[in-house]
Amino acid sequence: MRHIKPADVATGMFVHGFVGSWFDHPFWRKKFLLEDDDDVLKIRQSKVEAVIVDDERGIMPRPRVEIRDVAEPMPARRLATQPNPMATRYTPPSSAPKNTGFKQEARRAAKIVEKSKKQVGAMFEAARMGQAIKVKDVAPLIDEIRESVERNNKALTNLVRLKSKDEYTYMHSVAVCALMINMARKLDLDEATIRNMGMAGLLHDLGKMAVPQMILDKTGRLTEEEFSAIRTHPERGHALIGDNPEIPDMARDVCLHHHEKIDGTGYPFGLAGDEISMAARMGAICDVYDAVTSNRPYKDPWTPCTALGRMGQWKGHFDERLMGVFINSMGLYPAGGLVRLNDHRLALVVDNCPEELMAIRVLPFYCTSRLQEIKPDELIVAPDKGPQILGIERPDFWHFDDWSAMRQSVLAKAQGLSAAA
Ligand SMILES: [Fe+2]
Incomplete structure (x- = not known):
């Protein structure tokens, strides 16, 4: 066994474990053969202190280059490149093998979006009327969204950025569902958790059904009372879900806490740091990304690159490591990067x-x-x-x-x- 720096991992190594908090490493499983450049990237971008590799079950770590006294020292930048043998071997998420091309999947995604408008619309209206949410009605939709994201992770997420005023809340829910699933897949979460994340994304803004539509649609500056009404939606949504046994607790959690911020300045409770669950932190990122990249009556949308660049600069809003995972999951590059x-x-x-x-x-x-x-x-x-x-x-x-x-x-x-x- 050897301890190596995250920067020195390479495909073919057998990972035996990580040194540091479980939250700092991007995998649920600890022991595995590193076969995928994407996984190499995840480890290199993680905050783990060291990676324990088993050199009997995988390839040996490359010897590190010693910096010796030489007559003509190498330029500092060349020395800096040497401990990074993987740098030119990175495979960006966007070029990872996909089952379907963007254009081909876009056609299938358009059908899923049309179906979503009807089903999610009906589900939200039922909730508005005080009826229980029937999970069996939307579970197949979550699976279809997941399959679309697996075939091509950009087609559906790009399509749902285009929303009319009337369908904004429904389509935003479908978008956050797709983004949560995409992010959960990057985190190697298990099947059941990925499905629960999808359900959490779909229901996170259910409480908007309890806020007057004229406030949600208002293009001018909101009054203090109108702001207060909007800020009730996490608790209203949580109440609408109630104790429905078909809804996973993860959805209740994300519904109630997706507007909390890491520095404690969010609402409704001002939770900070570890008080906010990983699912709610993920929900916060996916929610804001879709909101700022969507067409709204009162603002021009940011491009995906601009959104990632700006959101990555906000201090205290998001979990920084999960923000990195999100950027990686989108296969995009932040503006200014x-x-x-x-x-x-x-x-x-x-x-x-x-x-x-x-x-x-x-x-x-x-x-x-x-x-x-x-x-x-x-x-x-x-x-x-x-x-x-x-x-x-x-x-x-x-x-x-x-x-x-x-x-x-x-x-x-x-x-x-x-x-x-
Ligand atoms: Fe919300």
């Missing part, structure tokens, strides 16, 4: 490409083979066409110590170049 391309370049993520849904605008600005900056020049990264994104990189790994200033400098140079052209 650093990524590595498969042509030996590092690039700044600018945003989604408005003309092409699945494409991302980046600014390559650093050559990893020459270890020097290059003129930033906009590149549209589209699936299966031209250079591809290998994965997210940590700016400090590349000694970009003031990443915020560097980002500004890259943007200014790019704008200067385009103005001069």
Whole structure:
């Protein structure tokens, strides 16, 4: 057995355990053969102190490069790259094998969305009338949503971002259901838990049925009384679920606590840190992501990249590790983040490409083979066409110590170049 750093794990190693809190490692099981680059990424992004590997059941860890006194020291950045043999082997979530392409799944997802509008609408209306929720009516829908997410994790989640005013609450519930399932799959949760997460996503805003529609639809500034009415919806939803034995406790928990924040400034109870369950923390992330990326009468939606970039910067709102899992589960890249391309370049993520849904605008600005900056020049990264994104990189790994200033400098140079052209 050996203890190694999370950064040094590689496929083919046999993981015997983790050193650190269970919450800091991204797997429910502890002993397994690392076969998937995605799992390697999960471990490298986790906060575990060390990984215990069994070198009799898997490959040996590579010897670490010793830094010796040499006549001509290597540049600091080259030394920094050496303990990271996996860096160029990352497989980003977006390029992981999928059973179905985006366009093909989008057609099937459209049918699921149409069916969802009717079923979820009927379920919410029944709750409004005081009738018990019939789980058997919506359980097959949760399975269909799950299967769609498994075939392609972007088709359904992209489709449900488009919502009309009348269907917002229903479609938001379907969206959060799909996002929770997608995130739960990334966390390797078991089948029953994934299904419960889906149910929790579907029911999290049930209490909105008890808030007057005119307040929910209001486009102008809300009064203090109207804000107070909206803030009752977690407890109202919890009461509507009641003691219905068909509803899992996880759904009650997420319904009641999805507006709590890690720093204790959320509602209705101001819970903080570990007082908020993992499911409720996941619900909070999925809920906000869908809200800010959806069409609303009173605001323009953020693009997915912008939403991830901004949400990742909010201090005290979300669980940071779960936010990382969420970004990973979406197979997207946060605007303002650093990524590595498969042509030996590092690039700044600018945003989604408005003309092409699945494409991302980046600014390559650093050559990893020459270890020097290059003129930033906009590149549209589209699936299966031209250079591809290998994965997210940590700016400090590349000694970009003031990443915020560097980002500004890259943007200014790019704008200067385009103005001069
Ligand atoms: Fe809510």
